[in-house]
Amino acid sequence: MIYLDHAATTPVRPEVLEAMLPWFTEHFGNPSSVHHVGLTASGGVSHARRILGELVGLPPSAVVFTAGGTEADVLALRGVFARPATRPRSLVVSAVEHPAVLETARALAEVGVALRIVGVDAFGRVDPSAITDAVDATTALVSIMHVNNETGAAQPIVALSRTVKQRNPRTLVHVDAVQSFGRYPVSFTRWPDVDLISIAGHKIYGPKGVGALFVRPGTHLSALLTGGGQEAGLRSGTHNVPGIVGLAEAARLLSATAGEDMARYATLATRFLDGLAARVPGAALNGARDEVAPYEKRAPYIVNVRIPGAPAEPLLHALEAAGVMASAGSACHAKDAKLSHVLSAMGLTEASGACLRFSFGRATTEAHVDAALDALVAALPRLKAAARG
Amino acid sequence: MILAARIAPEPEFAPYDVIVVRYSEIFLKGENRRLFEDVLVKNVQRTLVSHGLHGLHVRRQHARLVVEPEPGAPSAEVAAQRLEDALQAVLSVFGVSSASLAVTVPKDLVRIAARGAGVLVAAARDSRARTFKVESRRSDKHFAHGTFEMNDVVGHTARIASGLTVDVREPDLTLVVEIGPELSFVSAHTARGPGGLPVGVGGNVTLLLSGGIDSPVAGWLCQKRGCRLNAVYFHAFPYTGDGTKQKVLELARQLGRTQGGMRVTVIPFATFQEACKGAVPARLLVIVYRRAMARLAERVARAEDSAAIASGENLGQVASQTVINLGTIEHAIELPVLRPLLTYDKNEIITAAKRIGTFETSILPFDDCCSLFAPRHPATRVAPADAVEAEGRVRGYSELLDQAFAAREIVDLEG
Numbered sequence: 001m002i003y004l005d006h007a008a009t010t011p012v013r014p015e016v017l018e019a020m021l022p023w024f025t026e027h028f029g030n031p032s033s034v035h036h037v038g039l040t041a042s043g044g045v046s047h048a049r050r051i052l053g054e055l056v057g058l059p060p061s062a063v064v065f066t067a068g069g070t071e072a073d074v075l076a077l078r079g080v081f082a083r084p085a086t087r088p089r090s091l092v093v094s095a096v097e098h099p100a101v102l103e104t105a106r107a108l109a110e111v112g113v114a115l116r117i118v119g120v121d122a123f124g125r126v127d128p129s130a131i132t133d134a135v136d137a138t139t140a141l142v143s144i145m146h147v148n149n150e151t152g153a154a155q156p157i158v159a160l161s162r163t164v165k166q167r168n169p170r171t172l173v174h175v176d177a178v179q180s181f182g183r184y185p186v187s188f189t190r191w192p193d194v195d196l197i198s199i200a201g202h203k204i205y206g207p208k209g210v211g212a213l214f215v216r217p218g219t220h221l222s223a224l225l226t227g228g229g230q231e232a233g234l235r236s237g238t239h240n241v242p243g244i245v246g247l248a249e250a251a252r253l254l255s256a257t258a259g260e261d262m263a264r265y266a267t268l269a270t271r272f273l274d275g276l277a278a279r280v281p282g283a284a285l286n287g288a289r290d291e292v293a294p295y296e297k298r299a300p301y302i303v304n305v306r307i308p309g310a311p312a313e314p315l316l317h318a319l320e321a322a323g324v325m326a327s328a329g330s331a332c333h334a335k336d337a338k339l340s341h342v343l344s345a346m347g348l349t350e351a352s353g354a355c356l357r358f359s360f361g362r363a364t365t366e367a368h369v370d371a372a373l374d375a376l377v378a379a380l381p382r383l384k385a386a387a388r389g
Numbered sequence: 390m391i392l393a394a395r396i397a398p399e400p401e402f403a404p405y406d407v408i409v410v411r412y413s414e415i416f417l418k419g420e421n422r423r424l425f426e427d428v429l430v431k432n433v434q435r436t437l438v439s440h441g442l443h444g445l446h447v448r449r450q451h452a453r454l455v456v457e458p459e460p461g462a463p464s465a466e467v468a469a470q471r472l473e474d475a476l477q478a479v480l481s482v483f484g485v486s487s488a489s490l491a492v493t494v495p496k497d498l499v500r501i502a503a504r505g506a507g508v509l510v511a512a513a514r515d516s517r518a519r520t521f522k523v524e525s526r527r528s529d530k531h532f533a534h535g536t537f538e539m540n541d542v543v544g545h546t547a548r549i550a551s552g553l554t555v556d557v558r559e560p561d562l563t564l565v566v567e568i569g570p571e572l573s574f575v576s577a578h579t580a581r582g583p584g585g586l587p588v589g590v591g592g593n594v595t596l597l598l599s600g601g602i603d604s605p606v607a608g609w610l611c612q613k614r615g616c617r618l619n620a621v622y623f624h625a626f627p628y629t630g631d632g633t634k635q636k637v638l639e640l641a642r643q644l645g646r647t648q649g650g651m652r653v654t655v656i657p658f659a660t661f662q663e664a665c666k667g668a669v670p671a672r673l674l675v676i677v678y679r680r681a682m683a684r685l686a687e688r689v690a691r692a693e694d695s696a697a698i699a700s701g702e703n704l705g706q707v708a709s710q711t712v713i714n715l716g717t718i719e720h721a722i723e724l725p726v727l728r729p730l731l732t733y734d735k736n737e738i739i740t741a742a743k744r745i746g747t748f749e750t751s752i753l754p755f756d757d758c759c760s761l762f763a764p765r766h767p768a769t770r771v772a773p774a775d776a777v778e779a780e781g782r783v784r785g786y787s788e789l790l791d792q793a794f795a796a797r798e799i800v801d802l803e804g
Contacts, residue, residue: 313630317626379627386663
């Protein structure tokens, strides 16, 4: 099997699994207990908190563990707007946000939050001037994702967040870094105008069902889950100790090799895109080509291409029959034949052709990339003929 | 006899120790009755096992079936719990007209009244019932008390014990008392089964099963009239993904539960569809596909010893489903085509699918026919001769069907 769907999820690294295992059995305690069994578990969580805090340049207390990326995003949005003190009640998001942000924003709009959605260019990138127009004295929060899960488009977070603060210093900035954390250097030091960052374990070779929201000290949120008061009252519920340990270990390991990983992904992307251009006439990249560090325009590990005249879903099935696992748009919508909101926002239509996403990971080799191209080239004549009719 | 009405013993709470199963139409079948009863016993047994209910025994008992714990149950309470769990499974078996969760009684009117009061009190506790009536039946004519007296004594006792009032016309609960030559019982918990005939007495039928809402219901209705199903599924990979195939197999597994499993023949269909597209006028594509499916299903039917094929086709649900077109499809084969849903409205089909439990699976989001091969304006009045002419335009028509049939995959699902 050739797995080119790492943006959907990644396998847990053996070292991460190894690190997690004792926390299921030997050190099974509840971190909230006062006896030594609980203290041991509490120590595991604290250690994980320190590692993650150091990686993003914040004190350990700024790390709020959640049950995944979606919960981290929802906590950021609802946590801001649920505060009685949040009086300027407008929210700005980009049109290409993950549904965790976009649908939450729409739900907030139904209860009175003024929602402004800023568009993107043909490469899927937000123009800082659009942010200038959208942010005003009423804006409580701007939420912009770093690397897009469908296209790999990377947003200029430094410039965008600076623009926000210039317009309104009190506006908070949230960045969904689920697809970029562990690959790009994601930190509050590099992003001095960012207040909240979301990450998820299963995109970085860690476990599913765990994530974190990093909260810059001084940023005030309301809790979504109330109860025992864990995570400084921001997220009640007994800690997922093995998951938290796994998240931190996965983040530590992946961040350590981020630079060389990215260079390898860039080589793979170049090989794939050059091969595609040579072998599949009319095929094109949905996004900007950028295979040179620091990869400001597009993440080299996500390649979204359109193939005119071919049907997307049958193409995916044909690739799978050849052993290649890819995706149409994001996995959440792969069963939906309609064009995703992200690709629509970039100005594409269903007539643009099949849009397929190939996302590379640590195990991806040049041979995998070549095999994917071979499978694509082999499947196309038949499917194009069927689509012509 | 009036004297007897004054006897009001304390209610006796005994655990359920039997399910009494009634069947109806089987009586009509004369000398076949014994065969039908044997099939029904076997089907009830198989259904219990397929629901993971073990330690229960099914036997025939004087125009009833009896489900009872096998000897050696850990305790009477455990056995009673097993019977309670088994009732729903029993009620899903075709041929069962009703079933009662019951407590057996000795042939002693005072004890019968006491246990009858006990089951009524227990049933009233689990519901918001306020009224009841007693329904007595006596097939053992040696029993000294008539049904009038039984109703009187049991009703009096049960009324005092339960505090419910008697309503003979629309009672919330019915307390059934049956005195048979071998088996006597009381029950306040009788529910209707699906009726129909036991699966297997009606011969084999090959069902065209898709991932949609209709075809599973059509199959269920064939089973209801005693037919044992096998299924054929046309898989248009890569235009249809393997998710749809999994869904079809799940539907077959659900239908197979009352007949001890099901065989599904999966026939790859995309190559044939590709060959038709371009060769056949677009408006005739649907009829050419349907006739090819009928032909391949007929081959499966022969291999599976089926006397007919069955489909979820309906009059007018989609534009191409006209009387003329259905006739032209049927014209391609010799075996009869059963269409149990022919005259149903879509909402009737959906209601039935929900009742039999296939609806939730059917609406899972995998498309069951790729729109690439569905013309926008299919012909509504295709004569057989026109279909034959269109098929003649497909290069290597019969070889393509041979190849599709040869490439079939047989999946045997356990019950």
